[in-house]
Amino acid sequence: MAITPAAGSSRSASVKDVAATAGVSLGTVSNVLNRPERVSPATRERVERAMAELGFVRNESARSLRTGSTQSLAYVMLDAGNPFFTDVARGIELAAESAGLSLFLCNSDSRSAREGAHLAHLQQQRVQGIVITPVDPDDPQIDQLIERGTPIVMVDRTRAGSSFCSVAVDDVLGGRLAVEHLIDAGHRRVAYVGGPESIGQVRDRGEGARQAWAEAGLPPEDLITLSCEAPTVACGRTAGERLVGLPARRRPTAAFCANDLLALGLLQQTISSGRTVPGDLAIVGYDDIEFAAAAAVPLTSVRQPRQDLGRRAAELLLDEVDDPAHEHEQVVFTPELVARASTLGRP
Amino acid sequence: MAITPAAGSSRSASVKDVAATAGVSLGTVSNVLNRPERVSPATRERVERAMAELGFVRNESARSLRTGSTQSLAYVMLDAGNPFFTDVARGIELAAESAGLSLFLCNSDSRSAREGAHLAHLQQQRVQGIVITPVDPDDPQIDQLIERGTPIVMVDRTRAGSSFCSVAVDDVLGGRLAVEHLIDAGHRRVAYVGGPESIGQVRDRGEGARQAWAEAGLPPEDLITLSCEAPTVACGRTAGERLVGLPARRRPTAAFCANDLLALGLLQQTISSGRTVPGDLAIVGYDDIEFAAAAAVPLTSVRQPRQDLGRRAAELLLDEVDDPAHEHEQVVFTPELVARASTLGRP
DNA sequence: GCTCCTTCCTGAAACGTTCAATTGCAGCAT
DNA sequence: ATGCTGCAATTGAACGTTTCAGGAAGGAGC
Structure with a gap:
């Protein structure tokens, strides 16, 4: 094996490294990343070249630590082997994609314990919200998530008069x-x-x-x-x-x-x-x-309408995330x- | 709606808050979390009570920023609607679960662009490694990931004499x-x-x-x-x-x-x-x-042996992650x- | 020449963790 | 008393990013 070139040094490059090679301050690099219009074209290009040269990859952990929010949703599905749920997932993914968020698919495989583990992990990840087809709609862990501020939308399951949105079929x-x-x-x-x-x-x-x-x-x-x-x-x-x-x-x-x-x-x-x-x-x-x-x-x-089910669920979730006046809704689709x-x- | 109790205050509780209510230092709380044996039973219990009281949830972003590594793998699958791949995913999940890692499922839906977006995002997330059934095994983005330090294992696809492991069936x-x-x-x-x-x-x-x-x-x-x-x-x-x-x-x-x-x-x-x-x-x-x-x-x-395919792929990935002497392997399973x-x- | 804007950039302070180094303190031998 | 030893708990510096209060430079208007 050949010795890896300079680019492949031990630690991966950070904004600081990029700033150093581009000869600008660290804040400027951040601006190129987040508000490119504030940076003059010349510097911007210099910074971008430095990024390419160093193979800079933004560290999402640091970003979300600082901003306090992640760029991702999750769908906790009941059974990944069932085409119904994979179609729902596709609908969610479509909506997430067009909102610029990425989607984590988790499979509980109809096991309460796995579902719980996934939920705990997602909560630690601080995902923006969770779409779920739960093993048990009355699971108290779901209420706990909501209490602690993670919005939830239920798909293909409901709970009477509940504190979250749901999407189901009649x-x-x-x-x-x-x-x-x-x-x-x-x-x-x-x-x-x-x-x-x-x-x-x-x-x-x-x-x-x-x-x-x-x-x-x-x-x-x-x-x-x-x-x-x-x-x-x-x-x-x-x-x-x-x-x-x-x-x-x-x-x-x-x-x-x-x-x-x-x-x-x-x-x-x-x-x-x-x-x-x-x-x-x-x-x-x-x-x-x-x-x-x-x-x-x-x-x-x-x-x-499986895919619509997913899409609508994601939309409700996104609405809850960024509209403070959001009201919970129980959507019921019509079968055919x-x-x-x-x-x-x-x- | 009743006013939310103290627990549901604006920001979610941090180690600092837990330390304050338990009357210990912040480092002790971290020790309870990571090396409980170093903390005396009495303090430990006090800290744990404070955590429960405040509804403390560890912030994974901060954790992985500090430690430089995440607790997760990803599988980028070609088609979530195909039972073959969902079974592979199940195998990977089993292996990940027993290693204490969580698994992110991503669906490229046979579209190069989606696959690329997922890979970029996973790289930003600093996942430990990626199992993938790629749209195109020769995609240069895969090499780029490896160069930049993300281990890759390919499932059901191979590339001659390559710099990663693969698992396939004969x-x-x-x-x-x-x-x-x-x-x-x-x-x-x-x-x-x-x-x-x-x-x-x-x-x-x-x-x-x-x-x-x-x-x-x-x-x-x-x-x-x-x-x-x-x-x-x-x-x-x-x-x-x-x-x-x-x-x-x-x-x-x-x-x-x-x-x-x-x-x-x-x-x-x-x-x-x-x-x-x-x-x-x-x-x-x-x-x-x-x-x-x-x-x-x-x-x-x-x-x-679909599930075995996934399990073995995950095992190879984990081996690459924590064994510095890891050698790439091209595993071929036998059909029946x-x-x-x-x-x-x-x- | 002076002030007042813009434009572009800088520097430092967070965010919530972890971890190595350090302090405090008891018990024990000298 | 004095010094060790070892345990328990504390301290403070990172990690890589974003954000925000400014500062420097340059131009316009008087």
């Missing part, structure tokens, strides 16, 4: 849309395949389904609810087997699943057991993940039904 | 595994459905496929190569149509796809056109994404074939 409406669509298609026996009732989303979507059913004047007992342990592909398959096990006159002609993973599992089980979709069973999913359109039979699904072959195809 | 071997599996199953006309040749992975997997084919003594013209514009589901469907268009005696009985998205598209097209898998066409994918197992016909695929119904089922 899941009751989503459930209605799905079931109204099935009723319109002529189905009179439908299954709601839900996940564990402990998840608010699962409850709300089921509630919407029941509302639509009742409003159509259909008998409640013809809307069967199947609860799964987890909203996964494997559970969707199991649900399929349970449906087949029902006596023919009670067996539903359509199923509305609380998310696309369940729907895909159900779809797979139905097809591989030799029945057809939608002929023997029409299926509606929820989330409209990328693979929904790519399934063996393209899946009808309820789409949420995307009809595809799994409910539309030839019977 | 894609040539992966291609061999896939095609050997098909040959073993009796296939004598096979298609390799690749993406654009500009992607190194696509080339390597194809190369492995050809090697296996040649070693089995099969005629080269019976291994057809289909190039797609992009490795997506839609392109996989198109590839399916092109296969059907071939004259029967040239039509392959099996296809090896450069990734699972292509394979899923091909699978979908095959089934919806009334043919069967693997009866009319056996299919092997690559990546073993979660949906591979959940497809209409569960997909045989080549699995990469996961056989499922798309090549195994009853014909």
Whole structure:
């Protein structure tokens, strides 16, 4: 290995070094960095050349120590493996980028402990604010953060009458849309395949389904609810087997699943057991993940404006950061039904 | 709203404030934080109580300014929407967590400009090191980072004889595994459905496929190569149509796809056109994404140890950070074939 | 020649930590 | 008494930046 040239000396260059090589004072260098219009073009250029020569990189720690604020936001996401949250993240990033801030993504992986560690660390970093999809919306650590001055915005979760903004999607409406669509298609026996009732989303979507059913004047007992342990592909398959096990006159002609993973599992089980979709069973999913359109039979699904969710959350956060008159807001987006072959195809 | 209590005063508490309320000097507070064993239990407890009372949160900017190093790593990922990279990220996070560091995830979204902005910002943050799956492995900004002292480890990309570590998977071997599996199953006309040749992975997997084919003594013209514009589901469907268009005696009985998205598209097209898998066409994918197992016909695929990739990358980075005798290493992992119904089922 | 502006630059004081050097103080041996 | 030893706590100087009160130089107006 060749000996590194002068540029690669031990410590990295500071404003002081730049000032020395440019033959100006340290304050001038800072001005070039922060208020270039105050520096004469000649000196400015000299300073800039010195920076380039020394490979100067501004030390963000010192900067934010001095100014008392950082240039960054964070999104603490529930599950980085779930496309829903990565799309939300993309929306946040877009908003952060156009505000000139950088975004730290943290993944709690649905574990309270990791979430807590991330929050503590972000607080120490003095990030401007935090967007979060929390493991538990009622976690007292969230209140503690707010009390100590870090603005928070919650995405896809809410807490009644709370001291922060939140952005969510109307899941009751989503459930209605799905079931109204099935009723319109002529189905009179439908299954709601839900996940564990402990998840608010699962409850709300089921509630919407029941509302639509009742409003159509259909008998409640013809809307069967199947609860799964987890909203996964494997559970969707199991649900399929349970449906087949029902006596023919009670067996539903359509199923509305609380998310696309369940729907895909159900779809797979139905097809591989030799029945057809939608002929023997029409299926509606929820989330409209990328693979929904790519399934063996393209899946009808309820789409949420994921990226908008993120963007709006970031905007609310930024508003709270720099508008002293900010008022907390609970934004609710509207979902949309995307009809595809799994409910539309030839019977 | 109630008036916030004393704790919520304007500025957040500093070590100085803690020292004052605990009635000790500022250095003692720092000792409680960093070398608690040097402080007598009585004082320590007094200081800790003061911290709790004031809601003291250590200012990480000041800390890292003083110590000259941060407690964080970063992973600049190519595409946060691709499960492959989120699994890599999970591996990195595991390693970072057990080293007591926190991880910043940045998404370049395959855009050079975003990647550059992230790298610049991370350099300003003085992160300990950066794991990256770059848009372009030869980007000079990467060399510049290394020159200026930020260690880099590359994941899933490499550069010949370079000045940093890298971690990748043997894609040539992966291609061999896939095609050997098909040959073993009796296939004598096979298609390799690749993406654009500009992607190194696509080339390597194809190369492995050809090697296996040649070693089995099969005629080269019976291994057809289909190039797609992009490795997506839609392109996989198109590839399916092109296969059907071939004259029967040239039509392959099996296809090896450069990734699972292509394979899923091909699978979908095959089934919806009334043919069967693997009866009319056996299919092997690559990546073993979660949906591979959940497809209409569960997909045989080549699995990469994604999480291990990330973990190892982080370990190499950490080694470089704190071992002065560190030597750069190019780690290559071994892929593994996961056989499922798309090549195994009853014909 | 004098004052009064501008423009461009300087110098020093913060910001909140850490850490090495230092003081104070008790206990113990001389 | 006097000097050691060792522990506990204190002191003060950094770290690299921003900011702000000015100072020097030069020009305009009288």
